Amino acid sequence: MYDVIIIGSGMAGLTAAIYASRKRMKYELIAGEFGGQFMESGEVLNYPGIVKTTGVELSSVMQEQLDFNSVKPKLEWVSTVEKIGRDFIVKTDKEEYKTKTVIVATGARHRKLNVPGEERLAKKGVVYCSICDGPLFSGLDVAIVGGGNSALEAVDFMKDIANKIYLIVRGPEFTAHEYLIEKVNANPKVEVLFNADTKEVLGKKFVSGIKLEKHGMMRELAVGGVIVEIGLIPNTDFVKGLVSLDEHGHIDINCKTESNVPGIFAAGDCASGHEYQYVIAAGQGCMALIKAARYLANRD
Amino acid sequence: MNVKVYSTPTCPWCHKVKDFLKANKVEFTEVNVAEDSEGRTEMIEKSEQMGVPVVSVDDSVVIGYDEVKLKELLKL
Numbered sequence: 480m481y482d483v484i485i486i487g488s489g490m491a492g493l494t495a496a497i498y499a500s501r502k503r504m505k506y507e508l509i510a511g512e513f514g515g516q517f518m519e520s521g522e523v524l525n526y527p528g529i530v531k532t533t534g535v536e537l538s539s540v541m542q543e544q545l546d547f548n549s550v551k552p553k554l555e556w557v558s559t560v561e562k563i564g565r566d567f568i569v570k571t572d573k574e575e576y577k578t579k580t581v582i583v584a585t586g587a588r589h590r591k592l593n594v595p596g597e598e599r600l601a602k603k604g605v606v607y608c609s610i611c612d613g614p615l616f617s618g619l620d621v622a623i624v625g626g627g628n629s630a631l632e633a634v635d636f637m638k639d640i641a642n643k644i645y646l647i648v649r650g651p652e653f654t655a656h657e658y659l660i661e662k663v664n665a666n667p668k669v670e671v672l673f674n675a676d677t678k679e680v681l682g683k684k685f686v687s688g689i690k691l692e693k694h695g696m697m698r699e700l701a702v703g704g705v706i707v708e709i710g711l712i713p714n715t716d717f718v719k720g721l722v723s724l725d726e727h728g729h730i731d732i733n734c735k736t737e738s739n740v741p742g743i744f745a746a747g748d749c750a751s752g753h754e755y756q757y758v759i760a761a762g763q764g765c766m767a768l769i770k771a772a773r774y775l776a777n778r779d
Numbered sequence: 780m781n782v783k784v785y786s787t788p789t790c791p792w793c794h795k796v797k798d799f800l801k802a803n804k805v806e807f808t809e810v811n812v813a814e815d816s817e818g819r820t821e822m823i824e825k826s827e828q829m830g831v832p833v834v835s836v837d838d839s840v841v842i843g844y845d846e847v848k849l850k851e852l853l854k855l
Binding site: 518704 | 789790791830
């Protein structure tokens, strides 16, 4: 019987695992793949104690820290978590783990536009990771869809790569950090279209344009790439029906990272904080582990 | 075996692919498709898509970081 099973290997899960190891708890860190969204972050300029880094650099430092604390993630996909009495069984594609507590730190994935053409042209001009695939659009006109931090970071990343950037925002204003908004406003390459709803991605073999509706009028823009940055969907399908989720599918937690089920905690982007920041994920991962340890000490 | 990696300097999964090949002592040619437009066209023709990384092993093509498929093709 384990003290705690930590599911997910992004910032929240790794932090929880480091604490679990240092507390000498009986634990496993389980994740389908290592590193969460580290691999999709460009520059990271707001992590306390680190002036400037990148997602990849941060990931390799975290790897070093895991080694230092003898944390060895198990690369398995979790399919279900079942409640048996006051304990739990975590089932993966390879094993079953009986545990007294569970920390869910499974993060979130990219939200899709769900418009015609998007799926057919995925990776053929429609991309969800600008730092990965953006450089392929060198010299082309591109459309970036979204008005939050990720979309504006994508604009900043693409400014020296693309020819012209259309920034397509569904709402009437940005929902991003001020410094990012200032950067976008100062960039002559960017044409911002507010209140613009993406209706279709156009193209035969590869993307050739995007169709929008703005104030009831249809408009087509000729672009060679469409970068979709419209937010995240929490990876919580496997605990649906077990714990209470909010209307967007995040696990409802209180300020102690407790879900509504005693013994199940959640941290990071899959939890109901709705602010996707490394430092929040780290803090919640730490909180979840300490609260899980306290729960164990009090339950017997 | 002729191994080519089509990548961009900023793409994290490209770094992972290259690290994997180096760790397994596989020799490969690198094509930076962010700058090399002929290389970019070649990659798009070979893989019929625009995402990186793409690894070609002789006539076979692996899209993305797919350790299982790479191991199989490279007989690791």
